[in-house]
Amino acid sequence: MRPKNLEKEEAIRTIALQIIAEEGLENLTMQKLAKAANISPRTIYIKYDNKEDLLVTLYIEEVLGAYEQAVLKDFRFDMNFAEGVKKLWLNGFAYFKNNRHAFALMQYGKSSPLLNKAYQAKNIKQGDYFGAVIRFLEYHAAAGTIRNFHQDIQRALLFSPLIDLMSEYFDYQERPEQIITEETLLQCCDVVIKGMLK
Amino acid sequence: MRPKNLEKEEAIRTIALQIIAEEGLENLTMQKLAKAANISPRTIYIKYDNKEDLLVTLYIEEVLGAYEQAVLKDFRFDMNFAEGVKKLWLNGFAYFKNNRHAFALMQYGKSSPLLNKAYQAKNIKQGDYFGAVIRFLEYHAAAGTIRNFHQDIQRALLFSPLIDLMSEYFDYQERPEQIITEETLLQCCDVVIKGMLK
DNA sequence: CAATAATAAGTAAATATTTATTTACTTACA
DNA sequence: TGTAAGTAAATAAATATTTACTTATTATTG
Missing domain, CATH: 1.10.357.10 (Tetracycline Repressor, domain 2)
Structure with missing residues (x-):
């Protein structure tokens, strides 16, 4: 089994927070996040169920x-x-x-x-x-x-x-x-x- | 010239605030607002340049x-x-x-x-x-x-x-x-x- | 003083983008 | 080599805004 790339997990979290802080929660889109983190949108969905799950997890x-x-x-x-x-x-x-x-x-x-x-x-x-x-x-x-x-x-x-x-x-x-x-x-x-x- | 319907202006403001308070700013859409206020989306654009203008005016x-x-x-x-x-x-x-x-x-x-x-x-x-x-x-x-x-x-x-x-x-x-x-x-x-x- | 022309207010439906999420495929490692 | 991790591209729904048309009023005219 191919192992998880922890750097990518970290990038998702870090860059999501960055976008929220700099452009606002309303301007965070899954596609923008994926592009900024240099990954495919699909990868976010491997780690989080959906956008709400991502945000709530981040918040918690x-x-x-x-x-x-x-x-x-x-x-x-x-x-x-x-x-x-x-x-x-x-x-x-x-x-x-x-x-x-x-x-x-x-x-x-x-x-x-x-x-x-x-x-x-x-x-x-x-x-x-x-x-x-x-x-x-x-x-x-x-x-x-x-x-x-x-x-x-x-x-x-x-x-x-x-x-x-x-x-x-x-x-x-x-x-x-x-x-x-x-x-x-x-x-x-x-x-x-x-x-x-x- | 047909005069402005002040009730409609009032409805836009009141209902926009209501949606923001009850469902959140991120869930306020022009179409939802128009429907709730019983007007056409276009009517909002007669009174405000765009969504940003509406929100900023409301806020101010x-x-x-x-x-x-x-x-x-x-x-x-x-x-x-x-x-x-x-x-x-x-x-x-x-x-x-x-x-x-x-x-x-x-x-x-x-x-x-x-x-x-x-x-x-x-x-x-x-x-x-x-x-x-x-x-x-x-x-x-x-x-x-x-x-x-x-x-x-x-x-x-x-x-x-x-x-x-x-x-x-x-x-x-x-x-x-x-x-x-x-x-x-x-x-x-x-x-x-x-x-x-x- | 009625008829009406001029015009902004308003509508319904369309449009072009954007968006979250999925599909169909590829890759890297245990 | 089996399998989850990952990708690129597609999809279906939602969204801000516009287009093309209708309506209600006022001010003017005959």
């Missing part, structure tokens, strides 16, 4: 998998609140800085019903990844360090500014000067922490 | 126009910081609660390059709308009420949690109980304000 692996794993690096639920939040923010910043394409795909996940479905399907298992963050928040709410909001509300307060600042970071990458540095990011992180502490 | 009017106007209702740049922020948040909450479709389109603006372009094109004039918010932030930074971050950073800290909470609001509308009420929203607003105050 790059956004719900790799990102969440990167964010939780060296993080423990029983960390000091300020330390923990800073760790999460810096991990996220580092990951996205090097994975601009994954960031673009994540943004699509917030609007596209297709990817949204994938998110909800994965949400059950996601407790395993983000479990540490959930426990972290519960732990500090119980200890009285922070207010006892619903978990989804805590997440919004804690991470939405980071995502928005990340957007700004990429916007400013195409301008003369960058306003989002690790320093300003940590200052923003302090603002968020200060707001949440009781 | 519904997201960059109506929304920003609603947010700034009864807002003045020299308001007390906490009062001003609460006003902006409550205005935004009230608007989106009644304009779910506009919210969906706004979310697409963050990912789709097409709408992103529209945003940048409008950004120059946007100073006129959001000018009051910019002046508000400058005013309070100068007065020492808040830290002196870059305007885009202030905006991220101030509004991204609201947008995220709004997303949660719509998510929870399809579940048994709603976690985002005006009360919890104001509590979150207090968290943000507390974080930003020096």
Whole structure:
């Protein structure tokens, strides 16, 4: 049996992400992807059932998998609140800085019903990844360090500014000067922490 | 000369927004829109140059126009910081609660390059709308009420949690109980304000 | 003041492309 | 040498946009 060419599998994923990030999800076509990856359209269908499967798989692996794993690096639920939040923010910043394409795909996940479905399907298992963050928040709410909001509300307060600042970071990458540095990011992180502490 | 049928113009806009919100931007086709609005595809082209023009116009009017106007209702740049922020948040909450479709389109603006372009094109004039918010932030930074971050950073800290909470609001509308009420929203607003105050 | 001409609004159906996916074949390796 | 991996080209459906025609109104004319 002829073995799979792993380079081609990799090319499909990398180039799909690239097209999505640079031209938008709406401009990713199977034929364009095949041409850019120097393969036949058929080859994509050997590895994925169809376009939806490709996109959902990409989303789950790059956004719900790799990102969440990167964010939780060296993080423990029983960390000091300020330390923990800073760790999460810096991990996220580092990951996205090097994975601009994954960031673009994540943004699509917030609007596209297709990817949204994938998110909800994965949400059950996601407790395993983000479990540490959930426990972290519960732990500090119980200890009285922070207010006892619903978990989804805590997440919004804690991470939405980071995502928005990340957007700004990429916007400013195409301008003369960058306003989002690790320093300003940590200052923003302090603002968020200060707001949440009781 | 036969006059324009304003109901048809209205139908195009309303139904386009509806399809985008319910099925996604990627599933809006000119033919589907025409059929749903009970008109000929040609009629859309009388009112808009092409699909891009339709989407960009929709985005500018519904997201960059109506929304920003609603947010700034009864807002003045020299308001007390906490009062001003609460006003902006409550205005935004009230608007989106009644304009779910506009919210969906706004979310697409963050990912789709097409709408992103529209945003940048409008950004120059946007100073006129959001000018009051910019002046508000400058005013309070100068007065020492808040830290002196870059305007885009202030905006991220101030509004991204609201947008995220709004997303949660719509998510929870399809579940048994709603976690985002005006009360919890104001509590979150207090968290943000507390974080930003020096 | 009625009849009507001028004209943009509107329609139904067609067109030329583009698209996801498949068919029929070839290739490389265990 | 059997077999899944891979290719080039085909296909059928969908899509944005156009063509060729019809309709409803207004402003003018007789």
